[in-house]
Amino acid sequence: MPIDLICLDADDTLWHNMRYFDAAERAFADVLAPFADAGIARERIAAVEIRNLAHYGYGAKSFTLSMIETAVELGADVTAVARLLDVGRDLLAHPVELLDGIGDTLERLAATARLVLVTKGDLLHQEVKLAASGLGSLFSGVEIVSDKRPETFTRIFSRYAVAPERAVMAGDSMRSDILPALAAGAWAAFVPTDIVWAHEAAAAPTRHPRFRKLARLGDLPDWIATIG
Amino acid sequence: MPIDLICLDADDTLWHNMRYFDAAERAFADVLAPFADAGIARERIAAVEIRNLAHYGYGAKSFTLSMIETAVELGADVTAVARLLDVGRDLLAHPVELLDGIGDTLERLAATARLVLVTKGDLLHQEVKLAASGLGSLFSGVEIVSDKRPETFTRIFSRYAVAPERAVMAGDSMRSDILPALAAGAWAAFVPTDIVWAHEAAAAPTRHPRFRKLARLGDLPDWIATIG
Numbered sequence: 508m509p510i511d512l513i514c515l516d517a518d519d520t521l522w523h524n525m526r527y528f529d530a531a532e533r534a535f536a537d538v539l540a541p542f543a544d545a546g547i548a549r550e551r552i553a554a555v556e557i558r559n560l561a562h563y564g565y566g567a568k569s570f571t572l573s574m575i576e577t578a579v580e581l582g583a584d585v586t587a588v589a590r591l592l593d594v595g596r597d598l599l600a601h602p603v604e605l606l607d608g609i610g611d612t613l614e615r616l617a618a619t620a621r622l623v624l625v626t627k628g629d630l631l632h633q634e635v636k637l638a639a640s641g642l643g644s645l646f647s648g649v650e651i652v653s654d655k656r657p658e659t660f661t662r663i664f665s666r667y668a669v670a671p672e673r674a675v676m677a678g679d680s681m682r683s684d685i686l687p688a689l690a691a692g693a694w695a696a697f698v699p700t701d702i703v704w705a706h707e708a709a710a711a712p713t714r715h716p717r718f719r720k721l722a723r724l725g726d727l728p729d730w731i732a733t734i735g
Numbered sequence: 736m737p738i739d740l741i742c743l744d745a746d747d748t749l750w751h752n753m754r755y756f757d758a759a760e761r762a763f764a765d766v767l768a769p770f771a772d773a774g775i776a777r778e779r780i781a782a783v784e785i786r787n788l789a790h791y792g793y794g795a796k797s798f799t800l801s802m803i804e805t806a807v808e809l810g811a812d813v814t815a816v817a818r819l820l821d822v823g824r825d826l827l828a829h830p831v832e833l834l835d836g837i838g839d840t841l842e843r844l845a846a847t848a849r850l851v852l853v854t855k856g857d858l859l860h861q862e863v864k865l866a867a868s869g870l871g872s873l874f875s876g877v878e879i880v881s882d883k884r885p886e887t888f889t890r891i892f893s894r895y896a897v898a899p900e901r902a903v904m905a906g907d908s909m910r911s912d913i914l915p916a917l918a919a920g921a922w923a924a925f926v927p928t929d930i931v932w933a934h935e936a937a938a939a940p941t942r943h944p945r946f947r948k949l950a951r952l953g954d955l956p957d958w959i960a961t962i963g
Contacts, residue, residue, distance in 0.1 A: 562827055564859035568796045572820070575803060579817045588816050589807045592800070599790055630858045631792035631881040651879075653859040666894075 509735035510620050512669040516678030517626035519700045521609050527601045534594045535574050543581040552577040566629030571595025603639040608725045613645050615728040621647040655683040660691035677727055682709035698724050737963035738848050740897040744906030745854035747928045749837050755829045762822045763802050771809040780805040794857030799823025831867040836953045841873050843956040849875040883911040888919035905955055910937035926952050
């Protein structure tokens with residue numbers, strides 16, 4: 508039974524993302540250097556981010572608010588706050604850099620099935636990044652979601668009128684992309700990146716018939732061909 | 736030709752919203768009182784909000800970042816910044832208060848056509864509000880969009896497989912709800928509220944055959960019956 512719908516994560520699956528958050532976190536530690544040791548600053552912001560996740564959700568604006576909150580907690584002054592607003596604005600405005608070979612891979616995939624972008628994060632920011640990527644026209648749809656749970660994927664498959672066993676999800680997060688898509692009955696390709704946010708880490712499924720770990724997204728078309 | 740799809744704005748159409756932003760703006764002026772006259776503080780934040788709209792988009796997190804930015808510009812101290820973070824968190828956590836009679840109105844509407852929520856603002860926050868409203872099950876879909884342009888409505892009508900002339904949009908913003916829906920070929924019901932954000936104001940269409948101004952959303956079912 509051939510695959511009819513290919514769902515793709517965006518950040519760090521199609522384009523670089525974590526490296527910009529990492530750079531922002533380094534800038535944050537620099538700004539806070541007069542007030543706190545870099546190790547402590549990083550530890551504190553990681554805790555504040557997790558604490559804020561339920562209220563603020565994902566994305567650059569949420570991260571900016573968490574940076575400011577952490578700075579206040581660590582006794583920073585208002586000049587530091589002003590600089591963190593700039594760090595946050597740079598994070599929102601960073602260029603979109605595709606991962607190697609993504610354009611070709613997406614064209615191959617789009618020739619075999621409908622493509623849908625499935626991504627968390629800030630709605631406006633993700634729309635701006637997709638537009639800047641020049642890849643928008645290859646996608647049949649864009650689903651920006653506040654969280655990726657099995658129901659999220661079930662709803663998307665139903666929206667595109669496809670049975671789960673004819674859908675694939677590919678992404679770099681075991682916790683957000685792979686496990687919920689498998690739970691919803693779809694196939695799932697894990698394409699890990701170098702940098703993994705601790706919050707997104709999870710154990711890989713063992714011997715799952717619909718799961719595959721790939722070295723790069725460029726290997727996805729060949730795997731999908733074996734499913735069909 | 737009967738109406739098959741009823742699109743509804745959320746903030747200040749189904750539930751109160753501007754009153755919470757107004758309260759946040761008053762709290763903002765109070766926090767800044769030691770640093771700036773209330774009139775000046777309000778003038779400056781209005782300007783900062785407009786300036787940030789293209790980067791931050793709509794919603795409580797964007798407003799919080801604009802409050803902090805304005806505070807920094809007005810020479811506030813870090814204690815003020817901490818209090819503004821709290822004001823922003825209260826804004827995200829405010830209770831969902833439905834406008835009068837909304838539950839009954841939506842049940843009448845849902846009995847005649849599919850309902851779709853079409854709203855700007857922060858994805859997570861709007862999802863939380865819909866869940867808290869208890870109205871979620873009446874809706875066939877929720878479309879959270881970064882802006883409302885004619886193409887936005889065209890895309891939504893196509894997604895729900897309905898011709899524009901069989902769709903109605905109802906909302907409290909002439910600029911965001913009414914004019915783009917009419918431009919997309921749909922019917923549009925303007926249900927104004929007491930408080931209008933200056934950015935959303937626009938002139939009403941004159942003698943447009945598909946436009947109606949209503950005193951309350953409760954008048955929508957009767958108007959839709961005359962279209963059918």
